[in-house]
Each structure stands twice: as structure tokens, then as C-alpha cells.
Amino acid sequence: MFKIRRNELRKQRAVVIRLEISIEEGKVGVGCISDDMRTYVGDREQILTAGDANCEVPVDVQDGSRWLVIRNVLGSGSSTINLSGIRTYRAERVLRPQV
Numbered sequence: 001m002f003k004i005r006r007n008e009l010r011k012q013r014a015v016v017i018r019l020e021i022s023i024e025e026g027k028v029g030v031g032c033i034s035d036d037m038r039t040y041v042g043d044r045e046q047i048l049t050a051g052d053a054n055c056e057v058p059v060d061v062q063d064g065s066r067w068l069v070i071r072n073v074l075g076s077g078s079s080t081i082n083l084s085g086i087r088t089y090r091a092e093r094v095l096r097p098q099v
Helices: none
Strands: 014-025 027-033 046-049 053-060 067-072 080-091
Touching: 014 027, 014 046, 014 067, 027 053, 046 053, 067 080
Parallel strands: none
Antiparallel strands: 014 053, 014 080, 027 046, 027 067
């Protein structure tokens, strides 16, 4: 887990977190959670499987996102990843699909 430091982003309304990641084997979930460490905020968890590379996570700074989490979601066994970088980019706003 990686702490999202809101005070450093206070002038931003939204950011995009880009993970420079490759999934070697297994399956992982990526998303932002609130301080209760259980509730996903904004977009639901993105699922990445073996062979997937790089991921962008949109974050609305005002919605309560506090932690970026990368977790193993393989039913049994472990997953192997290579995380080579985490970059944050300013965004005007987070667009959410209409359901």
C-alpha cells in the first residue's frame, strides 16, 4: 500500500496515478481505498493478469482516496509482479462512465 498525501495535492482536484508494472504470473487488483482500509473509492478495483503491463488509476482528490493498494487476487497461490515506477499526473477532472 502507498499513502496518498492529500496535503501535497491540495491544489489538485484530480490526478492520474500511472503504475509502471508488469504482471509476471497470477492476478492482482489495483485501486484506491479510504482510511478504513476496506472501502474502495472512486473507480472499483482494476484486475490485472499475467502478461498485462502498466495501469492508470484516476483519483478524485476530494472523494476520500487515502491509499493506493496493489494486492494479490489469485484464488489460491501467489502472484509475481515487477513494479518499476509510480508516477502522478495532474488531471482536470476524473471522468466516470455513465451506467
